Amino acid sequence: MKKKFFFFDIDNTLAVWPDGIIPASAQETLDTLKANGHRVALATGRLQKDAKRFADLANVTDFVADGGKSVTINNEIIFMEGMDREACVRYITHLEERGLHWAVTDVNELVRVTPYETVLQWHPDWDVFKTVYDPTFDYRQVEHFYKIYAFMTPEQEERKQVVHMTTDLIRYGENCILFEPMVKAEGVRRMIAHYGMKPEDVVVFGDGYNDLSMFSPEWLNIAMGNGREELKAAADYITSDCKRDGIYEACKNFGWI
Template structure:
C-alpha cells in the first residue's frame, strides 16, 4: 500500500461541533492509519497552542495550524509566522478612529489583549482569557489573530488592508490567516513528501484553500455545500463514522 499523508480539520470534521471531542470510531481510524504506516496531521485555523491541545490528546504528532501560518512536526514547532504587521496596524488605527473595540493575540497562548473592557464579553470570550490594558498599537511587534466589532448597519465598510477577515460571533470579525493549503505544502516539503499523496478532510469555508489539486479532497457529510462541490468524495457525516468509512472505502486501512 502506498503511504498517504492525511490532514484533518478539527471543528466539525474530526471533532463534534467545536468541542474538540473526537468520536470513538474516528479515534480508532486515526490509530489504525498510523499503524498502517501513513502520516497523519491536523490542519486547523486554530492558533498553534489551541490546536495542539487536540492533537496531543489524541496522539496526532504533526499539525498545520493558525490557518497555514504555523507548522508542528513530531511535536515540535518548526514554523510560526504572524500576520503582516503594517497591515494590522493600519486596521487597528482605523478601528480606533471609528471607536470599534478590538482584541489581539500577540503570543502563542490563549490570552488575548484589548484596551476595551466590553471585550470581556465578545467573540467567544468563554474560550479565552481576556486581558484589559492600554496598548500602544505602534509598539506591538507580532499579532497572530485579531478580533474586532463590525461596523453598524449603514456605516461605511472597513478596508480589509489585505487581511483575511471572517464573520465571527457576537457581531465581530475574526482576522486570521486562511491558507491551510500553503501550510500543508510547506510541511510536505519538510518531510520530502509529494503533494499528490496528500489526502485532506474538511467541512467548512476555511477549508476551501486546502481543497485544491493535487490533494485528494474528502468532505464530511455535514460539510458546507461550497466545499462539497470541490470534493473528490463526500463521505458520511463526522458523527456517523464518515472518516472511517472513507478510509476503508479507498483501501487505506
C-alpha cells in the same frame, strides 16, 4: 499500499464542535492509519498552542496550525509567523478612526488583549481564550498578529463604512469579526517537504470556509457531509457527517484502513 499523508481539519471534521469530542470511529481510524504506515497530521485555523492542546487529545504529534502559518513536527514548532503586520496595523487604525473596539492575539498563548474594558463583556461559552484588558496596550508596537477581533454590530459595520482587512473573515459569535490566516495549503506543503513526500501522496479532510485554502488539485480533497456547499463543490469526494462516522467511511471506502 502506497503510503499517504493525511491532514485533518479539527472542528466539525475530526471533532464535533463546540465540545471538541472525537467520535470513537474517527479516533480508531487515525490509530489504524498510523498502524498501516501512513502519516497523520492535523490542519487547523487554531493558534498553535490551542492546536497542540487538541493534538495531544488525538494522539497526533504533527500539525499545521494558524491557518497554515505554523508547522509543528514531533511536537516542536519548526515554523510560525503572524499575518501581514503592516496590513494589521492599517486595519486597526481604520477601526480606531471609526471608534470601533478590537482585541488581538499577539503571543502563542490562549489570550487576547484589548485596550477597551467593554470587550471583557464578550465571551462566548465555547471560547477558550482569556481576554486581558490593558488600557496602555499599543497595537503599533505589536510584532506578531496571530488573530484580530473586531467588535461591531451589523448596523455599525454598514453605517461606519468599515473596509475589512480582507474578505477572509469569520463571523465569530455575536457582533465579532475574527481575522486569522487562511493559507492552509502553505503549511501542508512545508510539512510534506520536511518529510520528503510528494503532493500526490496527500489527502486532506475539511468542512469549513477556511478549508478551501487547503483544497488543491495537487492532492485528494475530501469534504465532510456537514461541510459548506462551496467546499463540497471543490471536493473530489464527499463523505458522511463528522458525527456519523464520516472519517471512517472515507478511509474505508478508499482502502486505507
